[in-house]
Amino acid sequence: GWYTKSLEIKERLGDEHGAANTYHQLGRVAEERRDFDAAEGWYKKSLEIEERLGNEHGAATTYHQLGSVAEERRDLDAAEEWYKKALEISERLGDERGAALTHGQLANLALVVKCLESAEYHYMCSLKISERLGDEPTNSISYHQLGVVSQERRDLDAAEAWYKKSLEINERLGDQHGAAITYAQLGLLAKAREDLPASVSYFARAAGSFAKTNDQHTSLRSILDAAKSILLARESEREGMITIVTEAGIPREVLDKMIESLRSAQPESGDQPDDG
Numbered sequence: 001g002w003y004t005k006s007l008e009i010k011e012r013l014g015d016e017h018g019a020a021n022t023y024h025q026l027g028r029v030a031e032e033r034r035d036f037d038a039a040e041g042w043y044k045k046s047l048e049i050e051e052r053l054g055n056e057h058g059a060a061t062t063y064h065q066l067g068s069v070a071e072e073r074r075d076l077d078a079a080e081e082w083y084k085k086a087l088e089i090s091e092r093l094g095d096e097r098g099a100a101l102t103h104g105q106l107a108n109l110a111l112v113v114k115c116l117e118s119a120e121y122h123y124m125c126s127l128k129i130s131e132r133l134g135d136e137p138t139n140s141i142s143y144h145q146l147g148v149v150s151q152e153r154r155d156l157d158a159a160e161a162w163y164k165k166s167l168e169i170n171e172r173l174g175d176q177h178g179a180a181i182t183y184a185q186l187g188l189l190a191k192a193r194e195d196l197p198a199s200v201s202y203f204a205r206a207a208g209s210f211a212k213t214n215d216q217h218t219s220l221r222s223i224l225d226a227a228k229s230i231l232l233a234r235e236s237e238r239e240g241m242i243t244i245v246t247e248a249g250i251p252r253e254v255l256d257k258m259i260e261s262l263r264s265a266q267p268e269s270g271d272q273p274d275d276g
Contacts, residue, residue, distance in 0.1 A: 003029065020049035024062055036069050043069065057098075060089035064102055076109050083109070100129040100138060107145065111152075120149050137178075140169040144182055151189060159189055180209035184222055191229055199229045200241045204248035211249075220258075223250055227258035 003026050010018040027042035043066050050058040067082030083106050090098035107122035123142050130138035147162030163182050170179035187202035203226035210219035223245070230241045246252050 016049050016053060020046045020058060027065060031069060036073055039069050056089050056093060060086045060098060067105060080109055096129045096133060100126045116149050116152055136169050136173060140166045140178060147185060156189055156193060176209045177213040180206045183209060187225060196229045196233045197241055200226045201244050204245040204250055207250055208248045223255060224258050227255060227262055231262055
């Protein structure tokens with residue numbers, strides 16, 4: 001392709017800096033194609049030049065991408081090592097955006113292995129930078145993820161506060177998919193508190209927002225979550241909850257099909273006793 005043609009010229013002219021950039025871009029292409037062996041090979045070619053030329057900023061970017069490749073391969077220890085190399089350089093060079101991004105990735109790794117203290121530390125580091133820079137989309141992601149950390153700790157009040165901070169930004173910026181993800185988490189939070197009407201309302205809003213962004217698969221999953229909450233409620237409360245879902249724009253027949261499917265799968269566990 002074009003990158004390969006460009007690389008051939010740069011190598012012939014001895015343009016090492018240009019070659020390193022092209023190796024890096026070829027790594028990005030391979031990573032997008034999920035050809036992680038090729039991506040790693042290209043990144044390491046780029047890194048060898050960047051380190052030799054003393055291009056620390058370029059090296060930090062490539063360390064970060066090698067971390068991304070390792071993370072995709074589920075080699076979390078290697079990913080952490082690469083990200084920490086990137087972070088050390090970004091912090092030393094005063095590259096705040098690069099540092100915030102890498103703190104976020106280290107936090108995600110820690111959350112996967114349930115190291116909640118480390119996850120919170122890195123999310124807070126990322127958040128402090130993005131708040132100072134006025135980077136609201138990144139703020140929203142950090143708020144949401146801090147909500148996940150709090151929810152994992154069963155600190156439901158803190159989780160709700162973080163999620164609502166994230167939601168306020170997403171709604172103001174018109175990020176419907178980001179808002180939908182947070183609505184779904186608020187639905188799970190309400191369900192954990194046994195506030196079934198609130199959980200149904202949040203799941204319905206999540207389903208509607210996912211549908212508006214053409215994420216039909218996740219929209220159906222949120223409708224299924226709403227149906228599960230409805231079946232946990234008393235019989236006398238269910239019709240009101242169904243109304244909440246249909247008023248959010250979810251077709252009644254879709255919801256009914258979900259409820260019937262759940263009843264068929266677990267005929268004895270779906271119904272609560274009637275009132276009285």
